[in-house]
Amino acid sequence: MITPSKQLVVRTTVSLAMHESLFLPLWWYSRGLLETAEWLLASVRGSVKFFGVDVWVKNLFVPMYGDASIPGRFISFGVRLSMVVVRGAGAAAWSVLAVVLLFAYVFVFPLVLFGFFAHLIGVLA
Amino acid sequence: MPQLSVQLGGKTYVWAAVMDEAHVLSRAAQARAVRLVSIVTCAKVIVLALLALLFLFAQDADGFFTLAFWLTPSWAGVFVYAALLGGLFFWAHLRISAAPMVSMPRTQEPVAEVLALDRVNGAVNIETLLSPDAIKTVEAAFELASSSGHGHVEPLHLFVGALADENVGIVFDRLGLTSASIQDPVSRRLSTRPVGKPTQVSQEAERVILEAFRQALKDGRGSVSALELFAASYQADPFLQELLLDNRVDAQPFWNMIAWLRIHERMRERYEQFKKAALYKPTGAMNRSMTSVATPMLDAVSEDLTAAAVEGRLPMLVERESEIEEILRVIEGGRQSVVLVGSPGVGKKAILAGVAELMVEELVPPILQDRRLVRISIPHLVSGVDGAQAQERLLLVLTEVGKSRNIILAITDIDQLVSDAGAVDLAATLVDFLARSGAFAIATATPQAYSAVVERSVLGREFQKVEVREPDHTAAIHMLESKIGGIESEQGVVFSYEAVEKAVTLTDRYMHEAYLPWKAIEVARETALAVFKSKGAHALVTAEDVGAVVASKTGVPTTSVAEDETAKLLSLESRMHGRVIGQDEAVQAVSAALRRARTELRSSGRPIATFLFLGPTGVGKTELAKTVAETYFGSEDNMIRLDMSEYQDASSIHRLIGAPGSGQGGLLTEAVRKNPFSIVLLDELEKANPDILNIFLQVFDDGRLTDAVGRTIDFTNTIIIATSNAGTQYIQDAVGRGEDLAAIKTRLLDMELRGVYRPEFLNRFDGVIVFKPLTQTDVLAITELFLHQVGSRLEPKGIAFRAEPDAVAELAQKGFDPKFGARPLRRLVQEEVDNAIADALLQGKVKRRDTIVLLKGGTIRIDASQAL
Numbered sequence: 004m005i006t007p008s009k010q011l012v013v014r015t016t017v018s019l020a021m022h023e024s025l026f027l028p029l030w031w032y033s034r035g036l037l038e039t040a041e042w043l044l045a046s047v048r049g050s051v052k053f054f055g056v057d058v059w060v061k062n063l064f065v066p067m068y069g070d071a072s073i074p075g076r077f078i079s080f081g082v083r084l085s086m087v088v089v090r091g092a093g094a095a096a097w098s099v100l101a102v103v104l105l106f107a108y109v110f111v112f113p114l115v116l117f118g119f120f121a122h123l124i125g126v127l128a
Numbered sequence: 129m130p131q132l133s134v135q136l137g138g139k140t141y142v143w144a145a146v147m148d149e150a151h152v153l154s155r156a157a158q159a160r161a162v163r164l165v166s167i168v169t170c171a172k173v174i175v176l177a178l179l180a181l182l183f184l185f186a187q188d189a190d191g192f193f194t195l196a197f198w199l200t201p202s203w204a205g206v207f208v209y210a211a212l213l214g215g216l217f218f219w220a221h222l223r224i225s226a227a228p229m230v231s232m233p234r235t236q237e238p239v240a241e242v243l244a245l246d247r248v249n250g251a252v253n254i255e256t257l258l259s260p261d262a263i264k265t266v267e268a269a270f271e272l273a274s275s276s277g278h279g280h281v282e283p284l285h286l287f288v289g290a291l292a293d294e295n296v297g298i299v300f301d302r303l304g305l306t307s308a309s310i311q312d313p314v315s316r317r318l319s320t321r322p323v324g325k326p327t328q329v330s331q332e333a334e335r336v337i338l339e340a341f342r343q344a345l346k347d348g349r350g351s352v353s354a355l356e357l358f359a360a361s362y363q364a365d366p367f368l369q370e371l372l373l374d375n376r377v378d379a380q381p382f383w384n385m386i387a388w389l390r391i392h393e394r395m396r397e398r399y400e401q402f403k404k405a406a407l408y409k410p411t412g413a414m415n416r417s418m419t420s421v422a423t424p425m426l427d428a429v430s431e432d433l434t435a436a437a438v439e440g441r442l443p444m445l446v447e448r449e450s451e452i453e454e455i456l457r458v459i460e461g462g463r464q465s466v467v468l469v470g471s472p473g474v475g476k477k478a479i480l481a482g483v484a485e486l487m488v489e490e491l492v493p494p495i496l497q498d499r500r501l502v503r504i505s506i507p508h509l510v511s512g513v514d515g516a517q518a519q520e521r522l523l524l525v526l527t528e529v530g531k532s533r534n535i536i537l538a539i540t541d542i543d544q545l546v547s548d549a550g551a552v553d554l555a556a557t558l559v560d561f562l563a564r565s566g567a568f569a570i571a572t573a574t575p576q577a578y579s580a581v582v583e584r585s586v587l588g589r590e591f592q593k594v595e596v597r598e599p600d601h602t603a604a605i606h607m608l609e610s611k612i613g614g615i616e617s618e619q620g621v622v623f624s625y626e627a628v629e630k631a632v633t634l635t636d637r638y639m640h641e642a643y644l645p646w647k648a649i650e651v652a653r654e655t656a657l658a659v660f661k662s663k664g665a666h667a668l669v670t671a672e673d674v675g676a677v678v679a680s681k682t683g684v685p686t687t688s689v690a691e692d693e694t695a696k697l698l699s700l701e702s703r704m705h706g707r708v709i710g711q712d713e714a715v716q717a718v719s720a721a722l723r724r725a726r727t728e729l730r731s732s733g734r735p736i737a738t739f740l741f742l743g744p745t746g747v748g749k750t751e752l753a754k755t756v757a758e759t760y761f762g763s764e765d766n767m768i769r770l771d772m773s774e775y776q777d778a779s780s781i782h783r784l785i786g787a788p789g790s791g792q793g794g795l796l797t798e799a800v801r802k803n804p805f806s807i808v809l810l811d812e813l814e815k816a817n818p819d820i821l822n823i824f825l826q827v828f829d830d831g832r833l834t835d836a837v838g839r840t841i842d843f844t845n846t847i848i849i850a851t852s853n854a855g856t857q858y859i860q861d862a863v864g865r866g867e868d869l870a871a872i873k874t875r876l877l878d879m880e881l882r883g884v885y886r887p888e889f890l891n892r893f894d895g896v897i898v899f900k901p902l903t904q905t906d907v908l909a910i911t912e913l914f915l916h917q918v919g920s921r922l923e924p925k926g927i928a929f930r931a932e933p934d935a936v937a938e939l940a941q942k943g944f945d946p947k948f949g950a951r952p953l954r955r956l957v958q959e960e961v962d963n964a965i966a967d968a969l970l971q972g973k974v975k976r977r978d979t980i981v982l983l984k985g986g987t988i989r990i991d992a993s994q995a996l
Contacts, residue, residue, distance in 0.1 A: 006156065007153045007154075007156045007157035007160065011153060011154075011157045012157050012160045012161060012164070014157075015154070015157040015158055015160070015161040016160070016161040016164045016165055016168075018161075019158070019161045019162065019165055020165050020168075020169075023165070023217070023220070023221055023224065024217065027216075027217060027220055030220060030224060031220065035220060035223065038223065038227075052408060053408070055408075055416050058416045058498060062418075062419055065419050066419070067418050067419060068418065068419075068421050111216070112216060115209055115212045115213050115216060116213065118198065118205070118209040118212075119206065119209035119210055119212075119213055121201060122201045122202060122205040122206045122209055123201075123206050124201070125200075125201020125202075126201045126202060126203055126205075126206060
């Protein structure tokens, strides 16, 4: 087994840490942003599935519990519509949260960086 | 410079990793650096957070939640922000180091072959698609080549490099291989590799890596593992194939073993995906869209397969993709119900389980989505009621199904709807419902039930047939492999690959009444239990263990030939001559056939051997058959003896194979079915009706015979010996004239037997053996043998027996009759010797330890023993 020397490991570690530190902002607003957005989008899709909004919309005119009578169909439609609204609200709430999280992602890095330097300069000054 | 490539989706994939010492060291250092950065950053974040807490408490902890704290500069704020910054860095670092630069392409198109590379520009390097274990394998291969001074990394180096991998270790263990067993040949081979500097990756090795990449793509894997490199290097290097062959592992077991690991990996991945999907599947009567209704009547007589799948109670389906595809195609395309037709044990219920699992994951056509698969139990439905009531119950159940609109019916053994209720009404009710409601059913039936009941009833019109065939050898091995994990964890034992393969091979060969994969799974289960009980936990289940279980179930010796048995087989002739005097040709032919059978050199689709013994009566034909039964089959009891003189008219065939419509097998077929490992003796064959002999043509050729019930009886583990007195007079005359035995046999076959047996019948025997009339020397030896048997019978009484030589000669002379062979001699021994001894015993003249001496003239003398 080829084993790297300690010096090489330390040198590589330092270089890796510096490289990642320097390129962190770039990564944050390119690949990192893309991955986070994709993840949040997937979670929004998951929330739609979780709340079953698609299933309820698809069956909006299908009578519930097999009751195909006219009153049954009306009641069904009413219940389904309200369920679509309630469940849709749940999915929408999650979507809003996802957007908030995306915004948080965009702003958290400069805010933290700014806060750190502002406090450091403030206490040192 | 890469030389080869794989084209996929308009992109070119190549292996372009630089392989020299500096780069290998750099990669190793990089891997350690990633870990070190993680550890140091994590530690920094913790320390900063602690410092932040310290300052926070020192100043004013409550202030943390005020805006002023975040805006007014303070040491606590510095450390809080620093900890947050460190945290962000740590998170980003983990994401960067975890995600490969290139992700495994996902494609539906067939993966192209490895071709020569046209241009390097724009090609994607697959280096980052190799898992850490695979990278280790490549590096170990490089190190081995480099340290040995070899000019190139070859498939052999990759093979050796992969040996440290855990999965490759499992392959070795299960195949019964050890590193020690391949060490010397590999070292010798390595020493012949061309030397050179610097070491580079050869084109063959590059091809191996790309082939491993192709395989990972085909399997839909997220990365290329060391196992794929190991398998691809084996495939690429004939030396490695020869090496494993020397260790009794040929290509088929090797690939089945690799498939075993892939099956397990796939099952694990599928299980994880399935568990996620199952979260959304309701397990009650109500579907997600709430269109269904409660189904109390249906629930009472059924089992919800989709709910069982969600709860993980159904097995994962393996190797039945084509059947599932066909079912879904029929349902989606024709909007028609399906009946799965297959023999018991081939996996019809497993396919139903597979459909249920797909329904849980909603990986089914829209027409089956948001529905549940419910298996109706016909016995539950019809129990305790008459036909009309059963019909009423079925109507209630179907009404619930119709109202519910989310139920797909599964009906196992649908023929019960017709036969059990005693009327066709139930089937008609079901068919009517299916036609009117637009609901579907997936039913099952055996081929016999399908052709006898389903096809001819109304069910045949409504249900489309999907055949479920018995899996072939390899598919059955894969199916069993998918079950072995469960069996191993139940019993706490470990299966070798050979044991798995043997379970399939032996059950396929010897257990003809059941079907694969069920019979192999049951044998594996039984073997696991037997091994656990005999050897304890963590014991290895070997092929011999499986052989022993199959042998105990079938009575066929299926274990490999042990050392003491080798000696026994090699000395068969002398052992047989202990009972059969003379007839060297017959004894040799039979012994050779038995040795061929036991070493598995015989043709497996025919009986072990078929012989026709020709010769006068009383020369040892039946005796030789009995000797074979005792020597090879363990006991004279393992002999099915048919006196063919009882089958003189053509209608007596029904006694042999059963009368049509009787529902019962015949004397021959039942005897062989119950005791498939035995000798079949057809005595006095010339007396049977010629039409009856025709059924043996098929037995001799294919080793099988179908009885009146329709069962196929396996004759491949029998030895069939027919004895015949036809041509006796000619044999006696010819031997008397001193003619050569071979000439006698030729003349017999060409002339004398022509009127008795048809040429194609005689031609099907493995050997037609002519028994010579007994000579005076033979008769003397037979007399001694009979007298020895008298002594053996007296031995348990503690009495010794011997005969004076002139008494033996006198008996031989008196008892020999050229017409009847040794038979009169046996009678004479009974009359003269046994009677005299019986009298002496009854008169109390003989005591324990006395010796009875047979004297000339048929008298006996008793030599009294000394008193104790």
